[in-house]
Amino acid sequence: xxxxxxxxxxxxxxxxxxxxxxxxxxxxxxxxxxxxxxxxxxxxxxxxxxxxxxxxxxxxxxxxxxxxxxxxxxxxxxxxxxxxxxxxxxxxxxxxxxxxxxxxxxxxxxxxxxxxxxxxxxxxxxxxxxxxxxxxxxxxxxxxxxxxxxxxxxxxxxxxxxxxxxxxxxxxxxxxxxxxxxxxxxxxxxxxxxxxxxxxxxxxxxxxxxxxxxxxxxxxxxxxxxxxxxxxxxxxxxxxxxxxxxxxxxxxxxxxxxxxxxxxxxxxxxxxxxxxxxxxxxxxxxxxxxxxxxxxxxxxxxxxxxxxxxxxxxxxxxxxxxxxxxxxxxxxxxxxxxxxxxxxxxxxxxxxxxxxxxxxxxxxxxxxxxxxxxxxxxxxxxx
Amino acid sequence: xxxxxxxxxxxxxxxxxxxxxxxxxxxxxxxxxxxxxxxxxxxxxxxxxxxxxxxxxxxxxxxxxxxxxxxxxxxxxxxxxxxxxxxxxxxxxxxxxxxxxxxxxxxxxxxxxxxxxxxxxxxxxxxxxxxxxxxxxxxxxxxxxxxxxxxxxxxxxxxxxx
Numbered sequence: 001x002x003x004x005x006x007x008x009x010x011x012x013x014x015x016x017x018x019x020x021x022x023x024x025x026x027x028x029x030x031x032x033x034x035x036x037x038x039x040x041x042x043x044x045x046x047x048x049x050x051x052x053x054x055x056x057x058x059x060x061x062x063x064x065x066x067x068x069x070x071x072x073x074x075x076x077x078x079x080x081x082x083x084x085x086x087x088x089x090x091x092x093x094x095x096x097x098x099x100x101x102x103x104x105x106x107x108x109x110x111x112x113x114x115x116x117x118x119x120x121x122x123x124x125x126x127x128x129x130x131x132x133x134x135x136x137x138x139x140x141x142x143x144x145x146x147x148x149x150x151x152x153x154x155x156x157x158x159x160x161x162x163x164x165x166x167x168x169x170x171x172x173x174x175x176x177x178x179x180x181x182x183x184x185x186x187x188x189x190x191x192x193x194x195x196x197x198x199x200x201x202x203x204x205x206x207x208x209x210x211x212x213x214x215x216x217x218x219x220x221x222x223x224x225x226x227x228x229x230x231x232x233x234x235x236x237x238x239x240x241x242x243x244x245x246x247x248x249x250x251x252x253x254x255x256x257x258x259x260x261x262x263x264x265x266x267x268x269x270x271x272x273x274x275x276x277x278x279x280x281x282x283x284x285x286x287x288x289x290x291x292x293x294x295x296x297x298x299x300x301x302x303x304x305x306x307x308x309x310x311x312x313x314x315x316x317x318x319x320x321x322x323x324x325x326x327x328x329x330x331x332x333x334x335x336x337x338x339x340x341x342x343x344x345x346x347x348x349x350x351x352x353x354x355x356x357x358x359x360x361x362x363x364x365x366x367x368x369x370x371x372x373x374x375x376x377x378x379x380x381x382x383x
Numbered sequence: 384x385x386x387x388x389x390x391x392x393x394x395x396x397x398x399x400x401x402x403x404x405x406x407x408x409x410x411x412x413x414x415x416x417x418x419x420x421x422x423x424x425x426x427x428x429x430x431x432x433x434x435x436x437x438x439x440x441x442x443x444x445x446x447x448x449x450x451x452x453x454x455x456x457x458x459x460x461x462x463x464x465x466x467x468x469x470x471x472x473x474x475x476x477x478x479x480x481x482x483x484x485x486x487x488x489x490x491x492x493x494x495x496x497x498x499x500x501x502x503x504x505x506x507x508x509x510x511x512x513x514x515x516x517x518x519x520x521x522x523x524x525x526x527x528x529x530x531x532x533x534x535x536x537x538x539x540x541x542x543x544x545x
Contacts, residue, residue, distance in 0.1 A: 054514035061499075062523055097408060227437050227488025240436075245463055316408040317456055317465065319438070330441045330454065341524075343441035343454075353491040382514055 018042050024367070026055050032129065032371070033378025037355075039364065046367060049359035051352050056382040064342035069095050069309045070169055072339070077163035079344060080380040082125055085118035086322035087344075088167040093248060094318035094331040095169050098311045104300040107171035108250045112292050113184070114157060114166055115320075116285045120191075121150040122323035123231075123278045123285075130275055130372035131202050134211050134365070139202040146194060149187050156180050169309065171302030181293055188286055195283060203279060212275055213266030216358050216370040220269065226357070227350040230325020231281060232374055235261040235274035242321040254291045256284045271366075271373035278375070310337050324348055324375055348380040385410045388466055391431055396422065411454075411467035419453075419470050420480045426457060426466070427485055433461040437486035440493065442500040444526050449474045451502060455482075472502065481507040499524040 025036040034055035040048045060079060064072050076087040089111060096103060128143035151161045157176055158166035166173055202208050218228070223236035233240050241258045243251040259280035261273030311333040319328035325347030334340040351374045359367050389403045389412055402413040414422055426434040438456035445452060448471075455468040472479050481504040483490040493504045494513040501522035504510060512519065521528055532539055 054512075054516075057514040059523060222487075224435050225487045227486065240460065245460075246465070314407055317438070317467070326438070328439055328456070330439060330456065332443055341441070341443045343439060345439035345456075349491065350488050353488065357487075 019047065022364075024049075025052075032376060035371075035376070035378050035381075037367070039359075039367070041364060044363050044365075046359050046362050046364060049355060049367060051355050053352060053378070053381050056379045058379075058383065060383045061342050061344060064339050066338065068337050069099075069311065069339065072342075073167065073169075074163070074165045077165055078379065079346065079383060080322065080324065080327075080348075080377050081162060082377055083118050083122040083323040084162065084164050085115050085166060086320055086327055088164060089115055089249075090318050090320045090322075090327050090329050092167045092169050093320065094316055094329045095309070095311075097316050097318060098314050098331060098333055099169070099305075099309060101170045101303050101305060103171055103303055105250065105297050106175075106299040107301045107303075109292055109296045110172045110176060110301060111167060112249055112251065112254075113176075113289060113296075114154070114164070114172075116289050116292070117150050117153060117184070118164075119285045119323045120282050121147050121154075123282050124150075126323070126372075126375040127275060127278050130369070130375075131208065133368050133372040134208070136202060136205075136208060139198065142194075142198060142201070146191055149191070153180065153183055153187060156183065168302060168305075170305040171300070175301045181296075184289065184293060188289060192283075192286055195279065199279065203276065209265045209272060212272035212369055212373065213270055215266075215271045215366050216362060216373070217267050218269040218354065218358055222354070222357070223269065226354040228325070228354060229347045229350060230321065230323070231277045232274055232325060232347070232351055234258065235277045235373075236269035237261050237273075242319055242326050246319065248318075248320060250292075253295070254288050256288050256291075259284065271369050274373040274375075308337055310335065319345075322347060324351075324377065324380065344383055346380040346383070348374075348376040348378075351376050352381050385412070385464070385466055388412075388426075388432060388462075388464075391429070392422070392425070395425060395429075409465065409467050411469050414468055414470045416470045416472050416479055419455075419468070420482055420485065422468070423455070423457075423482045423485045426468075432459060434459045434466060436460065437488045438465065440489055440496065442496045442502055442524070444474070444500060444524065446474065446526050451477050451500060453479065453496075453502070477502040478505060479503070480505055481510075483507055498522070501525065 019042050022039040022041055024039050026034045036052040038050040039046055060075055076091045077084040079087040124143040124147045128140035132140040155161050158164045218236050220236045220238050223233050237260050239258050239260055259277050261268055261277055264276050265272045312335050315332040317330045319326050328345040330343040331339055332341040392401055400415050400418055404411055426432050434457040436458035438458050441454045443452045450471040451474055452469055452471045457466045481493055493507055496502045498512040498514050499522055520531055
């Protein structure tokens, strides 16, 4: 942390005798990427925690202005490496609405299937890593094992295990065979009972509950004010899900619930609520997957799109419900074959800005729980 | 739908301050830069509007028009609709009132814009670079930005094999 940062500390900070400044990160195992916090502590109590981001800034928005519309899809994988499918999805949605491309229904179902699989995989990492951060390493290994099954399915679907680039403008890159459909069914049959097993192992474990319940409470008012999205916002008890409120793709054809925090083990909006909402969401995703697999229609998987895409002057804002909440892209075209401006709005960016407020008065160990429960992914903040 | 929002806004602010455009996919309302904060407060708290969610803030550089356009995406849960506000500032000395006091979420978006586009937001609690180092020169998302070839005596470009 540079010296210049010190002058932004609050005046009362450093007024206490016992205060000291602690650098957490950038290479800290619990920060989920390269993140740095400047923590002013008095013993174990945090007076102020200033997030310092930007270590992973790669200028993706600037790169978009130099790349063709279709050539930018692989870059979107790198925005959020744990949930690459959503960034793919929101980008192609933005380009399709600008270029007025109609996507075949089969392709839309394939997109939903891929996205929901990815959501499960991302939540597995998020909930597992939270347990790992606060000292329980077994659950993480269990979840990694299940995630490996999803990775195998993803590899069969699109050829990649992490950076998928599965979506194309106008459809998807390849069709799924009956064998893959059977594999996904088999995975769901195997996986759904494991959620209950996992809950017995860790979610209702007394030590785990006490570490998370009533810690770092975010009130619904603050959650809206700071622009939290996704499971973090729903953890504070607000029913907001882009899949229901601004339905995109074919999500309006499925029947699913939006789990919200209710103060399951403590107060509304604490770390445990944010954690448990994710577990409930995994169950909903399984239900969406079953519905999508049973309704999947026959047909094309890709619309006819010109090889060199040129889009006349226009602009649009597309958003999807990513694993980390609403992910939006604001795309401006100017008639050429590349975007004039692309703005990427991500969930981790706003989640990070609330840390400074919520962390005041927490214990140092609870800051770890807070960051874990917010599920921030560093490349998504910095882009 | 947004036209209904527009009529409510015109009732309060008068027709000179606001222009309504629907030639793009998302219709937008063009606002005077001086009025942006008042307008945001009105949109957030007016019981008929209730735009309580702040989706995003983006800046677009237009060198040929010599202006930077700010685009605000707001969302109202009550109406389940998104509203787009636009306002333009001059490119030479871009300055705009911060809306951090209306939505806290805007604070980091404004810092990012200050960092990448060089727009100065007044009355912001911590107006400094967010993503790039404090001593970085220039604002990368400007269209005429040229990457410095050295940063602290380190070469920034790769040696190309041609």
